[in-house]
Amino acid sequence: MESPVPPEPPIYRRIAESLRQAILAGDLRDGDRLPGENALMAEYGVARATARQALGVLINEGLAVPRRGSGVYVRRFRPIRRHGPRRLSREQWGRGRAIWDSDTTGRPYTVDELTVARESASAEVARVLGCEEVWVRRRRYSVDGRPVQLAASHFPAELVADTPITRPDTGPGGVYARLRELGHGPAHFTEEVRARMPSPREAARLGLPAGNPVILVCRSAYTADGRTVELNEMIMDAASYVLQYDFDA
Amino acid sequence: MESPVPPEPPIYRRIAESLRQAILAGDLRDGDRLPGENALMAEYGVARATARQALGVLINEGLAVPRRGSGVYVRRFRPIRRHGPRRLSREQWGRGRAIWDSDTTGRPYTVDELTVARESASAEVARVLGCEEVWVRRRRYSVDGRPVQLAASHFPAELVADTPITRPDTGPGGVYARLRELGHGPAHFTEEVRARMPSPREAARLGLPAGNPVILVCRSAYTADGRTVELNEMIMDAASYVLQYDFDA
DNA sequence: CAGTGGTCTAGACCACGAT
DNA sequence: TCGTGGTCTAGACCACTGA
Numbered sequence A, B: 001m002e003s004p005v006p007p008e009p010p011i012y013r014r015i016a017e018s019l020r021q022a023i024l025a026g027d028l029r030d031g032d033r034l035p036g037e038n039a040l041m042a043e044y045g046v047a048r049a050t051a052r053q054a055l056g057v058l059i060n061e062g063l064a065v066p067r068r069g070s071g072v073y074v075r076r077f078r079p080i081r082r083h084g085p086r087r088l089s090r091e092q093w094g095r096g097r098a099i100w101d102s103d104t105t106g107r108p109y110t111v112d113e114l115t116v117a118r119e120s121a122s123a124e125v126a127r128v129l130g131c132e133e134v135w136v137r138r139r140r141y142s143v144d145g146r147p148v149q150l151a152a153s154h155f156p157a158e159l160v161a162d163t164p165i166t167r168p169d170t171g172p173g174g175v176y177a178r179l180r181e182l183g184h185g186p187a188h189f190t191e192e193v194r195a196r197m198p199s200p201r202e203a204a205r206l207g208l209p210a211g212n213p214v215i216l217v218c219r220s221a222y223t224a225d226g227r228t229v230e231l232n233e234m235i236m237d238a239a240s241y242v243l244q245y246d247f248d249a
Numbered sequence C: 001c002a003g004t005g006g007t008c009t010a011g012a013c014c015a016c017g018a019t
Numbered sequence D: 001t002c003g004t005g006g007t008c009t010a011g012a013c014c015a016c017t018g019a
Helices: A011-024 A037-044 A048-061 A123-129 A174-181 A200-206 B011-024 B037-044 B048-060 B123-129 B174-181 B200-206
Strands: A064-067 A071-074 A080-083 A109-120 A133-143 A146-156 A188-196 A214-222 A228-237 A241-248 B064-067 B071-074 B080-083 B109-120 B133-143 B146-156 B188-196 B214-222 B228-237 B241-248
Touching (some): A011 A037, A011 A048, A037 A048, A048 A071, A123 A133, A123 A146, A123 A228, A146 A200, A174 A228, A188 B214, A214 A241, A214 B188, A241 B241, B011 B037, B011 B048, B037 B048, B048 B064, B123 B146, B123 B228, B146 B200, B174 B228, B200 B228, B214 B241
Parallel strands (some): A080 A241, B080 B241
Antiparallel strands (some): A064 A071, A133 A146, A146 A228, A188 B241, A214 A228, A241 B188, B064 B071, B109 B133, B133 B146, B146 B228, B188 B214, B214 B228
16 A cells, blocks of 8 residues: 655745745735746746746736736735625624724725716616616726726616706716605615626726736615616625625524 | 825736636626637737736636637636525424425535544544544535535544444435434534635645635534534535525624 | 647747836 | 737647547
């Protein structure tokens, strides 16, 4: 009987692992420069493609981010805390603290892209909103000058026609205030949360490096009598967000 | 004045884009085999590394998954719907049902790994639970024979000592029923949701291919008088889950 | 056994960033 | 200007899959 020998991982994995340990142990900190391709070639005696492959592992893990002409650097994670139902927030009952510190709460955001258009609803949107024609408000949010979220709000066309919701400036209180004035104020919300890798288009619009997933939040707003009045699809940089949901048993 | 010419993307990107379109347009369906490295070399007249790079793009996007010795195939996405508030309602755990019954919406799940141990709390866990010693229940959940979630529930040691919570079988209703019998039934919950790429260890335990993010849910359970009685850290295959949260305005 | 993807070498030219 | 990462070629050997 011979005990099964665990096969040695390939060289590029071992190089990646040693760099990963340096990052997780804190030897390399946020924003520090990793050894470059040339340095790894010299240190480990490997070809350039192999050194490159090792760095690619960390980049695809989201631990490192490459900068053309400069080097590969340790990625930082300073999330924005996005609250779901705020009125149920933990501060009202618990003394526990968040696991992940986020001093970034309350930082100012900007809307640096905004389009409002009447469109034909996709099959899914049509099914949820129960209509074929919709008004769509698309915008991109940035924090500290960096884009962090794409959002597209859909409204039934006949519901919001000739209201400020169809214009860039919705007025004080935003779209929910306008919906309330129309007698269709939201009373209930459902949010569906998913995560995946971004499409190239999404990655470009959000300025995401490789190895950076996106969080998708699809929020439906319902009136008290059960009508769906808004469908908001959000695409968030996963490295920039922590979503918080509070609820009772 | 010359108008700025958008630079052509590199060959491997164009190859990847054409494959992506084939997938998104439905020409290639779930589980279909993509053209392999040799096919792409012939079709586009590129070197093997370039064909490989093109496939790597789709793999890292989570659109395709490679199978050694066989080919590269279109990835499928059949998520489990995990309900936030509903699954934790008193009606669910109050009458002898396990939480996961409402999770899989008809698909059977299994717990194929389970360990229960008394441990020293990490600094973060100690801060949230307010104690140094904890009991930790770690398990792995599988659906359709595939692992989909890793979970680690932490309980204050002095609270659950000598209860079924410290044993593999917690009895009918699970840990929340036991906590309620102890007079520490959860009344409020907070869930923090993040997403990132998995570590190699997490990817191995969940059997994740490249390009597959994980969703992290950190749930804190509080009693009515504000004590934190559980901290549950979950790591989910992002391709297997949709999280749903319902709340009122 | 033939074909596949996984790993690796040894070159090359390029665009870009810092200096 | 020089070093960086980005792209690409033309080979090689390996382990694994499937017929």
